[in-house]
Amino acid sequence: MIGKLRKRIVLIEEDDRLREGLCFAIERTSNYFLVNSYKSYSEAIKLINRDGPDLVIVDITVSDMDGINGLRFLKNKYPADVVIFTNVEEASIINDALSQGVSGYILKNVPLTDFIRSIEQIINGGAVLSPSIAKIVLEFFHLNPYTPLSDRETDVLKLITRGKTYSEIAAELNIAIETSKTHIRNIYRKLKVNSKSEAVRKALNDKLVSVGVD
Structure with a gap:
């Protein structure tokens, strides 16, 4: 390389x-x-x-x-x-x-x-x-009931926090890769972020998902 x-x-x-x-x-x-x-x-x-x-x-x-x-x-x-x-x-x-x-x-x-x-x-x-x-992080908060995300977007955001790629998200949720990309774009728009790492930080700060664990 x-x-x-x-x-x-x-x-x-x-x-x-x-x-x-x-x-x-x-x-x-x-x-x-x-x-x-x-x-x-x-x-x-x-x-x-x-x-x-x-x-x-x-x-x-x-x-x-x-x-x-x-x-x-x-x-x-x-x-x-x-x-x-x-x-x-x-x-x-x-x-x-x-x-x-x-x-x-x-x-x-x-x-x-x-x-x-x-x-x-x-x-x-x-x-x-x-x-x-991730388990320790969860002890800091209960999930925010006033999330701007849909249930499916929350599922996608949870997988983002676990380091999943577009294709891995699509496979795990049984959706098309383009659909996973659309969900991620919507998540970025709703959370006012521009990258996966920013989305994870927002998820932590706003208590939007159970990070890293089921």
């Missing part, structure tokens, strides 16, 4: 051994180009514009900066997608991270091959939560 077409990734991970392992796994994947890896938020933020990543992978516990403030600085400095890769399962931190517009929150106990697949989903416009994280 031509280098300039490969998705650019920046990694922020304090643990040297894990960082090296993740770097190796990412570099072995032909779809991605690991632009840089850092041990701290401050190093990454300083060079983020030069790196120009499509996706930033970060452990929210990187110690040189409060995790949520670090996310905020990253998002304000450069508009890349961000995925949290961490061991933190504290509900308030999860909620704060999601409110910053991250596109994924994945626990480090996931197999590395599954993590790489999650990166693919996020880069393709999806959003991914580890199942246990």
Whole structure:
């Protein structure tokens, strides 16, 4: 694959051994180009514009900066997608991270091959939560009874939060791919968003779906 077409990734991970392992796994994947890896938020933020990543992978516990403030600085400095890769399962931190517009929150106990697949989903416009994280998120809220979406649109939005593609949504709901695209366009219009990741954030903030679990 031509280098300039490969998705650019920046990694922020304090643990040297894990960082090296993740770097190796990412570099072995032909779809991605690991632009840089850092041990701290401050190093990454300083060079983020030069790196120009499509996706930033970060452990929210990187110690040189409060995790949520670090996310905020990253998002304000450069508009890349961000995925949290961490061991933190504290509900308030999860909620704060999601409110910053991250596109994924994945626990480090996931197999590395599954993590790489999650990166693919996020880069393709999806959003991914580890199942246990989705359950924690649900404890924050009951569903909003005043949703602007139809029942079918809510079903589609739920599948979007699980990282499903147009064709996967169509297959799961037994509808045509074009119909799934129409539902998604209607969801974007009603929620006033422009992408799947924005729709997921809106779903979380407005309590529109049970995210990630049945």
